[in-house]
Amino acid sequence: MTFFTATVYNIVTIKYADMSDGALAERALNGDKKGFEELVRRYQRAVFGLAYHMTSNVADAEDLTQEAFVTAYRRLDSFDMDRSFRNWIITICANLTKNTFRSRIRRKKTEESYLLQREIQESGKKKENHGDLLTALAALSPKLRAPLVLKHVEGCAYEEIARILNIGISAAKMRVKRGRDELVKLMESQHTTNEI
Amino acid sequence: MKRHNDRIHDALDNPKLSEQMADVDSHRLEAYRRVLARLENARIQPSDDLFDRIIKALPEKEPKHIPFKTVRWIWTPSESGFAPVLIRAAAIVLVMLAVSLIVLNIHMKxxxxxxxxxxxxxxxxxxxxxxxxxxxxxxxxxxxxxxxxxxxxxxxxxxxxxxxxxxxxxxxxxxxxxxxxxxxxxxxxxxxxxx
Known part of the structure; x- marks a missing residue:
């Protein structure tokens, strides 16, 4: 009896975790919100990771992550089921980040600097101390930071970076290269010893 | 100098080949690797309630399902930051204008x-x-x-x-x-x- 119940349960229960991104998006489009919930569960960390490294601010990054998923949900019909949902949602996030930078420019520089330092200190305390690295990363221009984070934090290929940022592959390679050079240079200037 | 720097990036992009690259400055390459390894591990975790907040923020209404691909293309904004609907609308108006001018030109010739x-x-x-x-x-x-x-x-x-x-x-x-x-x-x- 228990075996029978378990079998029926397995047949009836939808295993969202085993489904492809396309199948989950299709379910969400047909009114099954849980399909989209699984997509959020899968990619919220990746989206947050990019948003955080681009804004250097946890609150802004979480707001951007939320906004990216809400935007994706509203525009789910335009998602090509054969493409990677991860790249799609990261593209949405990258574009939202650009808008955030535009509005941030209007803020006072002192407030910006204070918030940045506070966030870096707080995040540094949480786990390993990455304060120096995050300070150096935050000092890079967004143009170099975005491809660098996509390459070395999100593990994207150059083709994916090019598609996400809407630039050519050679431009993606060049920006990653310049980003690495500047990051290493900044880290070295922070540390007088060889211990990076 | 530039060539040496390029070799470091080649080695970073192709870790398997890097061992065969005799002309790479191994000290500099190691410095790059250390920084990038730290970057790869510097993943900041979001708040525990982020998932719930996202789900709560999703609109109650189901996502719009537009049946035909052409209609979908016209009406659904893409993920780009600009206003693609307006760009597409402008493009459609321009095409229509061009067609009208061609027709008018033929008619008025x-x-x-x-x-x-x-x-x-x-x-x-x-x-x-x-x-x-x-x-x-x-x-x-x-x-x-x-x-x-x-x-x-x-x-x-x-x-x-x-x-x-x-x-x-x-x-x-x-x-x-x-x-x-x-x-x-x-x-x-x-x-x-x-x-």
Whole structure:
């Protein structure tokens, strides 16, 4: 009896975790919100990771992550089921980040600097101390930071970076290269010893 | 210097090949690797309630499902930061405008047409018709030539035109060579030209 119940349960229960991104998006489009919930569960960390490294601010990054998923949900019909949902949602996030930078420019520089330092200190305390690295990363221009984070934090290929940022592959390679050079240079200037 | 730097990036992009690269500055490469390894591990975790906040923020209404791909393309904004709907709308308007101009151009294309009237003894011949609102004095024919013909060439838009010749400023006469004609309502006939 228990075996029978378990079998029926397995047949009836939808295993969202085993489904492809396309199948989950299709379910969400047909009114099954849980399909989209699984997509959020899968990619919220990746989206947050990019948003955080681009804004250097946890609150802004979480707001951007939320906004990216809400935007994706509203525009789910335009998602090509054969493409990677991860790249799609990261593209949405990258574009939202650009808008955030535009509005941030209007803020006072002192407030910006204070918030940045506070966030870096707080995040540094949480786990390993990455304060120096995050300070150096935050000092890079967004143009170099975005491809660098996509390459070395999100593990994207150059083709994916090019598609996400809407630039050519050679431009993606060049920006990653310049980003690495500047990051290493900044880290070295922070540390007088060889211990990076 | 530049070449050495490029080799470091080549080694970073191809870790398997890097061991075979004899000309790479191993000290610099190691420095790059250390920084990038730290970057790869510097993943900041979001708040525990982020997932719940995202789900709560999703609109109650189901995502819009537009059945046809073309309609979907027009109405659904893409993920780009700009306003793609407006860009697409502008593109559609431009295409429609271009098509209208082409159609209008074809329709309004003016064609040259030569009118000949035989009147060896006349001292003036004029052309009047729907294209000049039957007003005299605007199109005079030149002549007579050795054969007694009066000639003029004018540009007319494609379509149907009615016309007559005014000889010696008083006599309104139809074109004897016209293929078509119709009664003018004054007992005479208007010649018809279709181009």
């Amino acid at each position: 003016r064609l040259q047409k030569t009118f000949v009237f035989h009147a060896p003894n006349a001292y003036s011949v004029e052309l009047v018709g729907t294209f000049n609102q039957w007003q005299r004095g605007s199109i005079a024919l030149r002549g007579p030539d050795a054969d007694g013909n009066w000639v003029t060439t004018i540009k007319l838009p494609a379509g149907r035109h009615e016309y007559m010749f005014v000889v010696d400023k008083t006599r309104w006469l139809a074109d004897p060579n016209a293929k078509l004609s119709r009664p003018d309502g004054f007992g005479g006939e208007n010649s018809i030209l279709e181009i």
